[in-house]
Amino acid sequence: MSNPNIILIGGGGHCKSCIDVLELEDKFTIAGIIDVKEKIGNTILGYPIIGSDDDLPQIAEKYDYFLITLGQIKSPNQRVELFEKIKKLGKKLPLIVSPKSYISPHSQIGEGTIIMHNVIINAASTIGNNCIVNTASLIEHDTDINDHCHISTNAIINGNCTIKEGTFIGSNATINQSISIAKNCIIGSGSLVLKNIITQNSTWVGNPTIIK
Numbered sequence: 001m002s003n004p005n006i007i008l009i010g011g012g013g014h015c016k017s018c019i020d021v022l023e024l025e026d027k028f029t030i031a032g033i034i035d036v037k038e039k040i041g042n043t044i045l046g047y048p049i050i051g052s053d054d055d056l057p058q059i060a061e062k063y064d065y066f067l068i069t070l071g072q073i074k075s076p077n078q079r080v081e082l083f084e085k086i087k088k089l090g091k092k093l094p095l096i097v098s099p100k101s102y103i104s105p106h107s108q109i110g111e112g113t114i115i116m117h118n119v120i121i122n123a124a125s126t127i128g129n130n131c132i133v134n135t136a137s138l139i140e141h142d143t144d145i146n147d148h149c150h151i152s153t154n155a156i157i158n159g160n161c162t163i164k165e166g167t168f169i170g171s172n173a174t175i176n177q178s179i180s181i182a183k184n185c186i187i188g189s190g191s192l193v194l195k196n197i198i199t200q201n202s203t204w205v206g207n208p209t210i211i212k
Contacts, residue, residue, distance in 0.1 A: 134155075
């Protein structure tokens with residue numbers, strides 16, 4: 001039996017990394033990519049760009065599975081809008097997991113989330129919908145990561161943390177145990193977070209972190 005088709009939304013660098021995970025997981029066949037109109041007809045790693053965001057309703061008439069492969073650094077807004085659009089169309093956003101990662105059977109992960117290579121997610125952790133858990137990051141026990149977050153490469157989220165909706169944790173950042181971070185925050189690369197962050201939509205950098 002052949003794998004079901006999936007459409008990728010977003011054709012930048014993150015898309016290429018997602019393709020690598022999808023090919024390795026081998027649960028879906030990539031039928032095409034949605035990107036800006038000017039790139040329709042081009043290919044990304046051999047897969048065709050078949051339409052733009054405006055074409056989503058027509059493409060959704062033919063395909064059931066979608067994955068948002070648009071990256072997230074400064075803001076989650078575009079990813080959130082796309083996620084909601086796909087849900088309104090009644091389509092499915094599967095969980096994608098690299099076979100090179102370790103996911104505790106005692107953890108829970110939401111729809112539309114991608115777990116990249118060499119990630120570790122330990123027991124009793126919860127990852128929300130439409131998240132990016134990027135290469136070689138560590139999510140420790142009893143941590144709750146809400147919807148639409150991006151945990152970037154080699155970041156460490158220690159035990160009993162709460163990362164609220166839409167927050168970005170930069171590469172090589174370390175979040176100390178039992179820390180809570182508010183919605184839509186940006187934690188800069190290499191930062192060390194030692195105290196709770198309660199201010200939404202704020203940016204924090206440094207070791208230890210200070211507000212920017």
